Amino acid sequence: MHVVILGSAAGGGLPQWNCRCPICSLARTESGRVKPRTQSSIAVSPDGERWLLVNASPDIRQQISDTSVLHPREGLRHSPIHAVLLTNGDVDHVAGLLTLREGQPFTLYGTAGILDSVNGNRVFDVMAADVVRREPIRLDYAFEPVPGLTVTLFAVPGKVPLWLEDESMEIGAETETTVGAMIESGPKRLAYIPGCARVTDDLKARIAGVDALLFDGTVLHDDDMIRAGVGTKTGWRMGHVPMTGPGGSIEALADTDIGRRIFVHINNTNPVLVEDSVERDRVESRNWTVAHDGLSLTL
Numbered sequence: 001m002h003v004v005i006l007g008s009a010a011g012g013g014l015p016q017w018n019c020r021c022p023i024c025s026l027a028r029t030e031s032g033r034v035k036p037r038t039q040s041s042i043a044v045s046p047d048g049e050r051w052l053l054v055n056a057s058p059d060i061r062q063q064i065s066d067t068s069v070l071h072p073r074e075g076l077r078h079s080p081i082h083a084v085l086l087t088n089g090d091v092d093h094v095a096g097l098l099t100l101r102e103g104q105p106f107t108l109y110g111t112a113g114i115l116d117s118v119n120g121n122r123v124f125d126v127m128a129a130d131v132v133r134r135e136p137i138r139l140d141y142a143f144e145p146v147p148g149l150t151v152t153l154f155a156v157p158g159k160v161p162l163w164l165e166d167e168s169m170e171i172g173a174e175t176e177t178t179v180g181a182m183i184e185s186g187p188k189r190l191a192y193i194p195g196c197a198r199v200t201d202d203l204k205a206r207i208a209g210v211d212a213l214l215f216d217g218t219v220l221h222d223d224d225m226i227r228a229g230v231g232t233k234t235g236w237r238m239g240h241v242p243m244t245g246p247g248g249s250i251e252a253l254a255d256t257d258i259g260r261r262i263f264v265h266i267n268n269t270n271p272v273l274v275e276d277s278v279e280r281d282r283v284e285s286r287n288w289t290v291a292h293d294g295l296s297l298t299l
């Protein structure tokens with residue numbers, strides 16, 4: 001199985017267009033201390049020929065352009081991207097669908113709850129219904145979006161997208177609006193969970209034994225945004241478990257049998273983004289990798 005991390009940042013990317021926080025500022029310099037990063041997406045293929053895109057970020061055009069295996073290969077119009085899967089309806093995961101118009105056939109997969117966010121907004125009709133098939137998938141049901149690649153979606157603690165929040169919103173609920181994906185090719189298993197509010201025993205049991213885990217690295221501490229002075233929201237309020245502190249993912253997953261542990265969906269306020277920081281050191285000393293764009297794995 002081939003995996004390419006197309007975008008390793010959370011919503012806003014790095015640097016975020018309007019942000020002068022120390023990390024975004026460093027990402028604008030040539031110092032090399034902070035690598036710029038695009039927004040959350042990965043590409044997966046069983047054979048290097050046919051690819052599944054998991055999440056379609058607002059940066060998708062640049063990501064495809066920067067990734068030669070995703071370039072058109074034959075005829076006048078072509079794409080090796082056969083399918084796109086959504087793990088939630090966040091803007092950083094769906095806005096890129098608008099770039100995938102131009103009459104290129106592919107299948108769009110997601111739970112009914114996630115596809116509702118797309119179906120309910122007519123701007124996405126630029127993906128013509130007779131060209132792009134939208135296929136709702138039940139939780140815990142194995143399907144094959146690309147021949148040779150089996151995917152099973154499962155609910156993880158989360159919340160509805162920010163733009164769908166209302167008074168009834170519940171954080172940490174396990175519904176089909178925020179899911180993880182277990183992606184399998186032959187004996188190899190990859191768990192992709194870019195958004196998760198809490199590590200539960202169910203989740204640990206589900207991912208035990210995977211060859212690689214790509215996990216929510218939005219915040220280091222629950223109060224990263226407040227510490228950085230750029231916001232008032234905690235990680236929990238945004239539906240993201242912190243890496244460290246009470247209930248943090250590093251500690252919670254320490255005893256789970258996992259091949260490679262990689263943080264993705266990293267917010268631009270997270271100090272682990274600074275290459276020479278003590279925070280990066282601490283995370284790496286616990287056997288976690290902080291993803292950068294273009295990081296690829298062969299499982």
Ligand SMILES: [Zn+2]
Nearest residue numbers: 019021024268
């Ligand atoms: Zn920033």
